[in-house]
Amino acid sequence: MGSTHASTIHSRRHWTECAHGVTKDIVSDISDRTPLGDHKILAEHAYEAIKQAILNLQLRPGTQLVERKLAEQFGISKSPVRDALQRLAGEGLVSQTRFSGMTVQSFDPELVDELCAVREKLEEMAVVLAVPRMTGADLAETRGYLDQADAAMVAGDPQRVVEANRLYHMIFGRCSGNRVLDAMVSGMQDRVRIIALLCWSWEKSVGKEEHEQHFAVLEAAEDGDARRAGRLMREHIRWFREEYRRAYR
Incomplete structure (x- = not known):
């Protein structure tokens, strides 16, 4: 009672x-x-x-x-x-x-595992399809989101960090040329935002490593290496899943 x-x-x-x-x-x-x-x-x-x-x-x-x-x-x-x-x-x-x-909705590690298992496949596919199609303006926009996240981390503003990261992930779906894939990637990002904020509230150090991984994906995309960029995105999401499980309260 x-x-x-x-x-x-x-x-x-x-x-x-x-x-x-x-x-x-x-x-x-x-x-x-x-x-x-x-x-x-x-x-x-x-x-x-x-x-x-x-x-x-x-x-x-x-x-x-x-x-x-x-x-x-x-x-x-x-x-x-x-x-x-x-x-x-x-x-x-x-x-x-x-x-x-x-x-x-509560996000226990098992549910996050299930969500991230789907994200790994979809977002890797989105990156592989997007990289050959991304223009200089698209890449500059992507880098701009990471710059926003960087500034927000310096300011200690997790809300702005996760919003910039959400837009970063969504741009690969948008540039993939596949409307169904774009909708599926975008449709998961609200839940990812909540999970990221929870993880940040428990373990503030995750932001720096996440940011470095995002930049690694972008650098591969700027080099035109779609497969490497896709692999790095898959590895990033797998890391995110493991960090959440480790930090879960």
Whole structure:
């Protein structure tokens, strides 16, 4: 009983932080500016607010998501909140169980292993296909993301680091020339962002080695060596998987 009560307090605290943090303007949009009868707009705003709170760890993995409380926070009915949560569940950011209802998806090492096993194959393929197609502008854009990550590391801003890294990984899918592959690579990056932020919060030293590995992939791409770049990307993701397992709390 005490554990359940503590979990509820924890969830409320994180949601309160969310409402007064990065999602404050979105919450204001929902409660003050949106016609109450427009279900689709209400659901979209609720989706964006909850998603941003999850991606920024303001709603941490395992936090219970109670429709009634979220609806009260937004000043709307439960129905658009329910739609938003179902959409997030489809994206792998929210999990639903028969007994505990909706919670923010937890990422135990086994789930991260499964995700990274898929990433290794898809992102290696994306890099191999992308490198021969990448223009000078594409390579400069890729280097720009790494420069952004470098500056964010110096500033001690993990949110900016993981966002720059997300864009870095996505550009290879975009340049692969395969729209299905691009969508699959992009579709995993929100979960990767959460995992990276968790790992960073447990083991801050991972950022430097990750950054060096990203640069190694880029240098191979700049040399036009698609297979080496693809192999380095696969090895990087495997390293990331092992680091998460080692740091997992």
